[in-house]
Amino acid sequence: MTATMRTAPTTTPPTGPRRLRRPGTRRHDPRRHSARPVWDEEPGAAGKAGKALLLALICFLATYPMIAVLATSLSSQREIAAKNGLVLWPGHPTLAAYRQILSGGVVTDALLRSVGITVVGTLASVVFTVLMAYGLSRPRVVGGRFWLLTVLCTMFFSAGIIPNFLVVSALGLRGHYAAVILPTLISAFNLVVVRSFFMGLPRELFEAARIDGAGDLRILWTIVLPLSKAVIAVIALFYGVAYWNSFFTAMLYLDMDQWPLSMILRQYVLLGQPVADDAGLSAELSAPTQAIQMAVVVISLVPILLVYPLLQRYFTKGVITGAVKG
Amino acid sequence: MTVVPGAVNAARTAAMVRGMERKIPLWTRVRRDKVLLAMIIPGFLYFAVFQWLPLLGNVIAFLDYQPYLGFVDSAWVGFANFAEVFGDPTFYEAVSNTLVITVLQLVLFFPVPIALALLINSVMSTALRRFVQSVVYLPHFIGWVLLVSIFTQLLGPLGVLPHVLQALGLPAFSATTTPEFFPFLMAIETIWKDAGWGTIIFLAALANINGELLEAAAMDGAGKWRRTWHVYLPGIMPVIILLLILQVGQILSVGFEQIILQRDAVGPAAAEVLDTWVYYHGIQDGAWGPAAAVGLVKGFVGFALVLGSNKLAHLVGQDGIYRA
Known part of the structure; x- marks a missing residue:
């Protein structure tokens, strides 16, 4: 007990030692952070320290690459060279790289295009996924099993690169932004997640609404959607990230100016080449410096890092696990 | 008709409803469900055009396909494309690279989410557990372009790793441009990206384990490690088997974007896999027929592997994906 007190004083409430708790009275004392069952032995100090160290190391490994990139992008080229690329903390943080790439030109245009594709694509994907999921979640709909099977089968095989390319070409979509949205409009997985969520809603809600004279569109809009914010937020994140990263x-389908x-x-980071620019900005026609490369990386990273904290609680609370289990 | 709770009754009710539905004329049902159908049809069209129609496109594996002639006028060549592929040494190189990369990934990656899930599951503080989960899930959302850019910055020839090695007096080593290291690099990247995300399904399975089993084991004197071995692991074994089957079915598929982004850094001898072979031969060089043939073979072998490993799971007494 004393060992625990020393290593983790916050886990022990100051009021009364928990040992005095009669077994079986209350397993989850609200004053305790820990939900450890009574039969489970408290780990020793070494075990606790080892586990803490391991968790800290895992969190460090998961985040360090992003931190390193951010630090490099905030450094001047001279500092990067002096520190051999290993910038842990920029000595003289500068936004020069960001100023350069965001003052119009190739990167700014591409950023706006990416935002456009992501916003339009995510909206379209979520709307069509939710509509189809709702239609398929209603019992008795005409051809329900047929519609569902055409979706489920696509989860087990896909046609392959060449046939997909030929279909998109045959539809005349090459060179249109629709070519980066339509071929991935609906993910069968997301559809199944949303459908099983809709099916889990209490059917009394639907029956009551139907008795009150509401049609399917009205039920979807006023009853189902307000109850499904979490699952829709999750699939919107999946779609949005996919479009942003695509x-x-x-x-395959877009021209260089798209x-x-x-x-x-x-082009910048992996091939180390400049992007030909009609405006002919000299700064961008030379090979991009390391700071600029990393600034482009950070700009691509920021939207994900901004949206993720808003939505991650849904993952840790297990919104999607129900669907993953089938 | 009253609604009786319980799965059996629900199933019986559903069967009764289906029987009654059959007596209603089709056109009446279509008119009744017109709003629902209007919701379903756009999505169905997507799946028809972009998922099912391309399956038919695989017919060009049997054609001497010329884009200006189209499907109808291109000459039928039977299995000539397959013969060409199986006589091509670069195809076998791609097969062996694919297998080396996926098998290594299976061995190195697969146990990590399980171990990580057991570790996270053993954290008692809910707040700390949620925090760790949030952190380890994050890399899953970093796209491959971004991820490869970041790893090149860290491990590439101009990156952090060579300088650290130099400072430690070790020989210089560039992880992103050494062909022999390529499969390991792929595995490391995949672990960074998806090991955390992969814990979700195992954590859900661990949470479903009956607490009384754990309590009984503890009463019988089993310590933490023995409980892990005799209760937790058997408890999540069905999920482990399921994921293993799915992985085996994917053994001919490596992350296409991941590979194609890094192929040029080490050259095709080490990094050409089946998917990139298809891309370069088909879309880049215009050998449409042979490329589609490889895609088709890959699809069939993958499907056979899923069926085979599912059967294997039945033989060792597990449920697998389905039970016929």
Whole structure:
């Protein structure tokens, strides 16, 4: 007990030792952070320290790459060279790289295009997914099993790169932004997640609304959607991140002057080449410096980092696990 | 008709409803469900055009496909494309690279989410557990372009790792441009991106384990490690088997975007996999027929592997994906 007190004083409430609690009276004392069952032995000091260290290391490994990139992007080229690329903390933080890439030109345009594709694509995907999921969640709909099977089968095989490319080409979509949205409009997985959520809603709600004379659109809009904010937020995040990150469809179907940010990222950082610019900005025609490369990385990273904290609680609370289990 | 709670009754009710539905004329049902159908049809059209129609496109695996001639006028060549592919040494190189990368990923990646889930599950403080989950899920949302850019910055020839090695007096080593290291790099990247995300399903399975089993084991004197081995692991074994089957079905598929972004850094001898072979031969070089043939073979082998491993799961007494 004393060992625990020393290593983790916050877990022990100051009022009364918990040992005196009679077994079986209350397993989850609200004053305790810990939900440890009574039969589970408290780990020793070494065990606790080891576990804490391991968790800290895991969190560090998961976040360090992003921190390193951010630090580099805030440094001057001279500092990066002096520190051999290993900038842990910029000595003289400068926004020069950001000023350069955001003052119009290739990166700014690509950023706006990426935002456009992501916003339009996510909206379209969420709307069509929710509509279809609602239609398929209602019992007795005509052809319900047929519609559902055409969706479920696509989860087990896909046609492959070449046939997909030929279909998109045959539809005349190459060179149109629709080519990076339509081929991935609905994800069967997301559809199934939303459908099973809708099916889990109490059917009395639907029956009451129907008796009150509400049609399906009205039920969807006034009853189902307000109850489904969490699951819709989750699939919106999935879709949004996919559109934001998508690069292969852009590489296949879009012209260079239509490139989203992900393609600029590939060109700058992975190929180390400038992007030809009609405006002929000299700064961008030379090979991009490391700080500029990392600034482009950070700009691509920021929207994800901004949206993620708003939505992550849904994952930790297990919104999607029900669907994952099938 | 009253609604009786309980799965059996619900199923019986559903069957009764279906029987009654059959007596209503189709056109009456269509008119009754017109709003629902209007919701379903746009989505159905998407799946028809962008998921099912391309399946038919696989017919070009049997054609000498010429884009200006189209599907109808291109000459039928039977299995000539397949013969060409199976006589091409670069195809076998792509097969072996694919297998090396996926098998290594299976061995290195697969246990990580399980171990991580057991660790997170053992954290008693809800707040701390949620925090760790939030942090380890995050990399899943970093796209491959971003991820590869970041890893190149850290491990590439101009990156952090060579300088750290130099400072430690070790020989210089560039992880992103060494062909022999390529499969390990792919595995490391995948672990960074998806090991945390992969814990979700195991955490859900762990949360469903009956607490009385754990309590009984503890009463019988089993310590933490023995409880992990004899209660937790058997408890999540169905999920482990399920994911293993799905992984085996994917053994011919590596992350296409991940590979194509890094292929040029090490060259095709080390990094050409089946999917990139299809891309370069088909879309880049215009060998449409052979490329589609490879895609088709890959699809069929993958499907057979899923069926086979599912059967294997039945033989060892697990449920697998389905039970026929």
